[in-house]
């Protein structure tokens with residue numbers, strides 16, 4: 001069995017499929033969960049490895065009201081693709097990026113007067129800014145006691161307008177932890193002082209995916225959802241709220257070499273796996289340079305061949321890994337699913353993450369540029 005020609009447009013025996021229908025479905029699930037709050041889709045880091053431009057178009061079509069990115073360059077890629085939706089850059093950027101933020105009509109996050117000065121120096125006029133308040137994540141943001149003064153400074157300047165006030169939760173994916181409620185209380189206090197001073201805070205928001213799913217109080221005007229859009233759970237603590245989500249990304253390859261090995265033979269760098277019985281080994285041309293972690297061998301990772309879980313044998317190398325396919329009678333070209341479903345079996349990004357002691361986010365963000373992404377919707381290849 002060889003894959004169809006359209007499965008191999010990269011000219012390489014390895015690729016990722018991104019199911020835009022799944023992403024549209026997940027937008028619907030999140031919008032329903034967060035309603036009446038709007039959904040802003042977080043498409044930073046190339047849409048968590050899913051391809052930012054295609055994902056942005058799909059989420060906007062499906063009803064997302066805006067987009068969020070980490071970097072001005074990420075927003076520039078969207079604007080270059082003629083995506084004119086509102087785009088929020090989630091943290092302060094180097095002063096050198098201010099001119100692009102202004103030119104591209106982005107919404108800039110600020111938590112310092114220095115950032116306001118940089119925007120003014122870049123020629124901003126009524127450029128939209130949102131104030132980020134640190135309520136306990138302790139990553140970025142102004143102190144709660146500084147937010148009012150910053151909002152007043154924004155009001156005083158013609159270069160900027162206050163478009164929103166937001167914060168970020170540290171343990172939203174652990175719903176039993178009272179820390180989120182404390183952060184939200186503090187955020188409410190800050191909003192109270194801003195409103196009491198006669199300033200409209202604009203768009204108010206606090207929720208990431210886990211916040212949107214598990215913390216009604218965090219939903220405010222909009223939720224900033226990333227990981228759940230891609231059908232990946234934010235954490236075990238909110239798994240029970242994620243059953244309706246569909247994973248969008250699957251990672252595929254074709255077997256590039258098949259051989260018989262004998263009991264006692266060893267395999268791959270370090271010869272760390274010894275076969276105890278005669279078996280068939282399939283070589284799959286993906287490795288850690290593609291984002292398939294080397295440690296998937298020692299953590300007992302698998303891939304799917306003909307719907308069967310086949311163990312990775314020997315350490316994953318830069319460009320290739322090996323599977324023990326047992327008694328399967330396969331040839332070069334046989335399809336392999338590394339992440340995704342095959343028959344009744346499924347391997348999820350979360351399964352890799354659990355083995356490796358990380359989170360699904362890191363797995364999908366870690367797939368490298370060398371893996372081409374193929375976007376599919378309604379059996380139509382869109383890119």
Ligand SMILES: *Cc1c(COP(=O)(O)O)cnc(C)c1O
Nearest residue numbers: 042090168208209224225226227
């Ligand atoms: C990345 C990010 C998000 C999205 O988080 P998910 O857990 O992927 O939904 C939301 N807000 C901020 C500030 C972020 O940095």
